[in-house]
Amino acid sequence: MTVLSSSASPPGNRIGRSLRRLLPRRWRGVAVVPVVRIAGVIGQVAPLRAGVTLAGLAGQLDKAFKTSGARAVALVVNSPGGSPVQSHLIYGRIRQLAAEKRLPVIAFVEDVGASGGYMVACAADEIVADESSIVGSIGVVGAGFGFTEAIRKLGIERRVHTAGENKLMLDPFQPEKPEDVARLKAIQEQIHSNFIGLVKASRGARLTGPEKALFSGEFWLAPTALGYGLVDRLGDLRSVLRERFGEDVLTPVVGAPRGLIGRLLPSTQAMEPAGRSGLADDVMATIEARALWARFGL
Secondary structure (H helix, E strand, C coil), rough: CCCCCCCCCHHHHHHHHHHHHCCCCCHCCCCEEEEEEEEEEEEEEEECCCCCHHHHHHHHHHHHHCCCCCEEEEEEEECCCCCCHHHHHHHHHHHHHHHHHHCCEEEEEEEEEHHHHHHHHCCCCCECCCCCCCCCCCCCCCCCCHHHHHHCCCCCCCCCCCCCCCCCCCCCCCCCHHHHHHHHHHHHHHHHHHHHHHHHHHHHHHCCCCCHHHCCCCCCHHHHHHHHHCCCCCHHHHHHHHHCCCCCEECEEEECCCCCHHHHCCHHHHHHCCCHHHHHHHHHHHHHHHHHHHHCCC
């Protein structure tokens, strides 16, 4: 007579496990954490080419938070920043969805989560960064070019007519006026104040670094940012989510929804008009985007 050891499973249990293996993984009680990638310069980078915007991300965010059985939503952030308005709109939408669906949000910073990129990361309940990630740059910057000497040397006469005494404020073809710079600085100070308030509200008592450094526009490697309370831990998406939700956790990447035209065309750039003006816009947009990444050595 064969005697079953106490550690042997009854035949019914073995059959049950075999049947469960035939079911889709999410029907077997496996945790699901949808992933949304937020990568690139935030805002409109050229007249006909958008960077990261709320309009472009809204569908992905909605789909991620509506994922059946989701235990959390993961954001993969890799951005040097850009538009403060679009950064704040994306932040707000993430917080709204998190509250509506009662789901925690975890942000994973890759190469850089700086300026507007860090603002978006602050929409998460927890921020995780790689030990070589660049984090911070809580400040506001405005940049442009002045062409007054160039057009003078080329013998170009510019003719422009306005209604409104300040309509040509900071015009690149005229000498800079101190009063115009002062107006711009006042606007930047207000945007900076709003940014500081958002970070303080998001991070709360976790912020331990000196305010003068934290909000100076400086940026740091993740270990220093961790010490300042700008991030919560070091790690990567796969390791952290497996530790938190189990080895079998599902992490589907939520892509942008594509309509009929989007499916037929390789990219929306195919619809852009050709010509010198379009090429000039693309070149300038590329230079400006490159300059944003280059600030962080990337």
